[in-house]
Amino acid sequence: MPSIVGQGFLNLPLDAREGFLLSRIDGSLTEAALTELTGLDHAFVVASLDKLWSLGLIDFASEDDAPKKAAPVLTTRAAEKAVTSFSDAGGDLTPEQRIWVEATSIELTTCTHYELLRVPHDADKKAVKRAYYELASRCHPDRFFRKDLGDYKLRLEIIFGRITLAHDTLTNRTQREDYDRYLADRETARSLEHALDASLIEDEIALAEATVVESSRDPGAPAPTSIKPNAFDSREAPTEPRFVPAAASSQTLLARRLLGKRPGSIPPPAPVEPSAGGTEQAMDSLKRRYHQRTESARRAQAAKYERQGEEATGRGDLVAAANAFRIAISLLPDDEELLAKQGAAQKAADAILCETYERQANYEEKAANFREAARNWCRVARIKTADAHAHERAANALVRSDGDLHQAKELGMRAVELEPQHVAHRVTLANVYLAAGLPLNAKRELLTAKQFAPQDATVSAMLRRIAEST
Amino acid sequence: MATDKVIGIDLGTTNSCVAIVENGVPTVIPNRGGYKTTPSMVAVTEAGKRLVGHIAKRQAITNAENTVYAAKRLIGRKWHSPQVRNAIATSSYRTVEGPHNDVRIVLRDKEYSVPEISAMVLQEMRVIAEDYLGAPVGKAVITVPAYFNDNQRQATRDAGEIAGLDIIRIINEPTAAALSYGFGRNLEKTVAVYDFGGGTFDISILEIGQNGVFRVIATAGDTFLGGEDVDARLIDWLVQEFKREHDIDLRQDRMALQRLKDAAEKAKCELSSVRETEVNLPFIISSERNEALHLQKPISRALLEQLSLDLIERTIDICRQTLEDAELEKRDVEEVLLVGGMTRMPRIQQAVGEFFEREPSKGVHPDESVALGAAIQGYALVGEEHEMVLLDVTPHALGIVTQGGYFEELIPQNTTVPTHRQKIFTTSRENQTAVKILVMQGEHERADQNELLGEFILTGLRRAPKGEVEIEVTFEINADGIVSVRAKDLDTGLEQSIQVTASSGLTRDEISSMMHEAKDQLVDRRSSEELEAAKQEAERLVGEIERLFPQVEQIVAQSDFGREAIDKARVIVDRAKNAVTRKDVAMIKEQIEGLARTQRMFKGVVAKTI
Numbered sequence A: 001m002p003s004i005v006g007q008g009f010l011n012l013p014l015d016a017r018e019g020f021l022l023s024r025i026d027g028s029l030t031e032a033a034l035t036e037l038t039g040l041d042h043a044f045v046v047a048s049l050d051k052l053w054s055l056g057l058i059d060f061a062s063e064d065d066a067p068k069k070a071a072p073v074l075t076t077r078a079a080e081k082a083v084t085s086f087s088d089a090g091g092d093l094t095p096e097q098r099i100w101v102e103a104t105s106i107e108l109t110t111c112t113h114y115e116l117l118r119v120p121h122d123a124d125k126k127a128v129k130r131a132y133y134e135l136a137s138r139c140h141p142d143r144f145f146r147k148d149l150g151d152y153k154l155r156l157e158i159i160f161g162r163i164t165l166a167h168d169t170l171t172n173r174t175q176r177e178d179y180d181r182y183l184a185d186r187e188t189a190r191s192l193e194h195a196l197d198a199s200l201i202e203d204e205i206a207l208a209e210a211t212v213v214e215s216s217r218d219p220g221a222p223a224p225t226s227i228k229p230n231a232f233d234s235r236e237a238p239t240e241p242r243f244v245p246a247a248a249s250s251q252t253l254l255a256r257r258l259l260g261k262r263p264g265s266i267p268p269p270a271p272v273e274p275s276a277g278g279t280e281q282a283m284d285s286l287k288r289r290y291h292q293r294t295e296s297a298r299r300a301q302a303a304k305y306e307r308q309g310e311e312a313t314g315r316g317d318l319v320a321a322a323n324a325f326r327i328a329i330s331l332l333p334d335d336e337e338l339l340a341k342q343g344a345a346q347k348a349a350d351a352i353l354c355e356t357y358e359r360q361a362n363y364e365e366k367a368a369n370f371r372e373a374a375r376n377w378c379r380v381a382r383i384k385t386a387d388a389h390a391h392e393r394a395a396n397a398l399v400r401s402d403g404d405l406h407q408a409k410e411l412g413m414r415a416v417e418l419e420p421q422h423v424a425h426r427v428t429l430a431n432v433y434l435a436a437g438l439p440l441n442a443k444r445e446l447l448t449a450k451q452f453a454p455q456d457a458t459v460s461a462m463l464r465r466i467a468e469s470t
Numbered sequence B: 001m002a003t004d005k006v007i008g009i010d011l012g013t014t015n016s017c018v019a020i021v022e023n024g025v026p027t028v029i030p031n032r033g034g035y036k037t038t039p040s041m042v043a044v045t046e047a048g049k050r051l052v053g054h055i056a057k058r059q060a061i062t063n064a065e066n067t068v069y070a071a072k073r074l075i076g077r078k079w080h081s082p083q084v085r086n087a088i089a090t091s092s093y094r095t096v097e098g099p100h101n102d103v104r105i106v107l108r109d110k111e112y113s114v115p116e117i118s119a120m121v122l123q124e125m126r127v128i129a130e131d132y133l134g135a136p137v138g139k140a141v142i143t144v145p146a147y148f149n150d151n152q153r154q155a156t157r158d159a160g161e162i163a164g165l166d167i168i169r170i171i172n173e174p175t176a177a178a179l180s181y182g183f184g185r186n187l188e189k190t191v192a193v194y195d196f197g198g199g200t201f202d203i204s205i206l207e208i209g210q211n212g213v214f215r216v217i218a219t220a221g222d223t224f225l226g227g228e229d230v231d232a233r234l235i236d237w238l239v240q241e242f243k244r245e246h247d248i249d250l251r252q253d254r255m256a257l258q259r260l261k262d263a264a265e266k267a268k269c270e271l272s273s274v275r276e277t278e279v280n281l282p283f284i285i286s287s288e289r290n291e292a293l294h295l296q297k298p299i300s301r302a303l304l305e306q307l308s309l310d311l312i313e314r315t316i317d318i319c320r321q322t323l324e325d326a327e328l329e330k331r332d333v334e335e336v337l338l339v340g341g342m343t344r345m346p347r348i349q350q351a352v353g354e355f356f357e358r359e360p361s362k363g364v365h366p367d368e369s370v371a372l373g374a375a376i377q378g379y380a381l382v383g384e385e386h387e388m389v390l391l392d393v394t395p396h397a398l399g400i401v402t403q404g405g406y407f408e409e410l411i412p413q414n415t416t417v418p419t420h421r422q423k424i425f426t427t428s429r430e431n432q433t434a435v436k437i438l439v440m441q442g443e444h445e446r447a448d449q450n451e452l453l454g455e456f457i458l459t460g461l462r463r464a465p466k467g468e469v470e471i472e473v474t475f476e477i478n479a480d481g482i483v484s485v486r487a488k489d490l491d492t493g494l495e496q497s498i499q500v501t502a503s504s505g506l507t508r509d510e511i512s513s514m515m516h517e518a519k520d521q522l523v524d525r526r527s528s529e530e531l532e533a534a535k536q537e538a539e540r541l542v543g544e545i546e547r548l549f550p551q552v553e554q555i556v557a558q559s560d561f562g563r564e565a566i567d568k569a570r571v572i573v574d575r576a577k578n579a580v581t582r583k584d585v586a587m588i589k590e591q592i593e594g595l596a597r598t599q600r601m602f603k604g605v606v607a608k609t610i
């Protein structure tokens, strides 16, 4: 999908969700209706509407004292205000049409086919078609027959092409299945990332700790049973992350987790100091008893979580398992066996996560969406640190999507390091260097590759090309 | 004042039809004879006069060699193509190869391109509309068979241009029929349009949705399968029978062949309503002993059906394939529309009904719905209230030729337009510095089986081993169906592109000179009507004046004044006669006034004295 570059409107400080919201405003939907329609958080809708209003993009229909309760509209005045900020020539389009085109253009880059057509995931063919027809009747180029559309012509065509792709994909059974699998992978990955988010179990750890303290004080008291299962049950994990800035934060959290730092673990208990004297002895034994009680309570708690972890493993809920083990470990940080179990569960969860990333990346590569493909290959590479292929694909996708070349270089180098004799890795790395304007490095890489494969046509051709250009 | 209204023209193989939307109502415009369709026939008389329509059809037998019918079968085709070879083998008019491998038709020693012939028909349709509207018409939507390729479409566009029309859109015939069916009815339905006309067969499956959206799902057809082919079967049979009886090949005689053609078609049409008819052609030919032979044969409906069974079967096979392409089941099709004169044949109605497992609809007029749909599309495009949008598809795949003569598809068949697709290709030879991009259209894996639409060369490629230079090729089809192709050297960023103006067989210059000629022709024709009227009026007046001359001379000869008046009158009469021989309308009209005055004066003189 070609991305849209434009000035004016496209330079307004809006993000995709705000663009999405803007594109839904039709003058009749109220704030509440918009919230419901978009599935966005109500607070977010309110804040965004304020922002859109302050940018002069929208106005509110009614003039009573609670204007914000009224339906926001793209009033001509407000629309014109926005339009004057466009440097693009819009020809015969009305300001409302321009806004619609602009907002939809923003939306295109991120939204799913379902979001674009504004249909729910379980929409049947008929509903998809209706939605498509509704949009198509609005943006088919024939609607603007022999009109001067200026810069908007291309954008309208892109929008039409994209809604047609959405329609074609969602009305074809196999294509929709593929696409749904892709979305499911994306969703799974997001909720896994979310569920594995260490901060989520901090509360649970604190609770477990409190329970330990509690039961050591009063051995007769029953162990608290109020463990919120959904705090670490992936199936129940809130599906919120769709609209929280999930991508960035959970990514860093994931990275942090992969680096082995586990926030929220409590320091091991201080060693008990040896002491002398009667009272001291009494104190001592009291302390020891207290300590023993704590210890056994701690162990009991840990055992409980361990059991939960095992049960979760049994039913294949790897996230719940990993989280349960992590809580157990926070209670007994030195327990080798627990560590091993937690490691295994974590590894299994990572494997699933990794698979989804890989499938997404492959789908995106097929759809020539290299920007997204690069992101997912990078994630795979971060988990499978010894997977040369993933590193190479990531580097390749980054180059093809004009991504971060520094990162591409690191990935390419790692691929080469993992499989030094693999010519393709070196070629990719050489391409990274070339893209970064480092022909000498590229040359070095290719010369090495040539040693392994003296006959390789691509390698010699690239070498010749470098020789020619320098 | 030229009207902004857009006319819709169904330029058929055998019949053409013109329609317009008036006050939101699509209406077919009848010709001067009161007929709603006009034969797509063009003739040139011995006197060099051009005839179009019914009048051309009427003289077809006596002037077979100078009468063109079914020109649509030749439009946009190459001289050497099997279809052209086939078509001209049985045609009564003469054809020669044109300068661009195209077909030229020879009428009275003058060569005409096929678009020129079609332009004559279009011009006729335009005049029919102008007469009806009382204003010049500039814009038109023309229909073509859905399965026409871009060369044929372009040639049709050229014909429109030659006829002085701004062709704002070319749409597919079955689609047009669906538009006329669904327009303003607020339906939500999947329909199949089975269009079996004089020269072509088309099938389209469309979805009519709310918001006035008409989406074509799949379309296919055969541009060489029509009523003409059914007629040919009957002719073959009659020729064979005659040969068996008299050992004479009627095909050798052009006049006999033309009569046979007419009779066969007539019999075919009759058999749609009766079970038995007779072909009766007295004095069809003379025997070697110079005795007159007659052709007299009873023909039953069953015989006709047997002779055309495989043709009908072919249409059904195409329906099956199209349904498959549309990924639909028979039961998904909620309505079957029959379009084209051939669908009046009971056997065809039955076959279609059996295949789709539903009684075909009587909801559209088989002869008029296509023109109506074209008018509707024109109305929707230029009108302000957009009541409908047509989402059409490409009937043929588009792609380029790759190494080894293979066709590499970029845009598949039945892709919704407008659309654009990209693919990356590499060089196929060592140190290749240029690539030739051949833009093709068709479904065959072998490129040479497909239609060449255009070509261009991307040069300045880096010298490199084969397979190494990457070239990104982008195809784009816009809403007008115009194809553009762009090739970009990914190495250097060098780019080449063309807008594929499919070759209609005519150059720009040829089209514009033909256009001017056609305009001249129209002026000619128009003025000849005017001339006729003026001439008659002048001749009437001259006759009357001349009748009165002796009397008047007698009465006024004595006075100088009288003599002068008589001399003046003579001058006027001479001038008028002169103008009539020169066929100068303006001059005749000028003289008419003087003649009328003279006549009044003479009458007065005579009356006074009686």
Ligand SMILES: Nc1ncnc2c1ncn2[C@@H]1O[C@H](COP(=O)(O)OP(=O)(O)OP(=O)(O)O)[C@@H](O)[C@H]1O
Binding pocket: B011, B012, B013, B014, B015, B016, B072, B173, B196, B197, B198, B199, B200, B201, B226, B227, B228, B265, B268, B269, B270, B272, B339, B340, B341, B342, B343, B344, B345, B366, B367
């Ligand atoms: N009653 C009838 N029974 C059988 N055939 C008929 C009847 N009436 C007309 N036809 C045939 O239909 C054909 C003409 O149909 P139509 O006018 O729809 O074709 P067209 O639009 O000129 O051609 P095309 O659409 O293929 O370019 C002729 O072959 C004619 O003989």
Ligand SMILES: [Mg+2]
Binding pocket: B010, B012, B013, B173, B197, B198, B340, B370
């Ligand atoms: Mg027809």
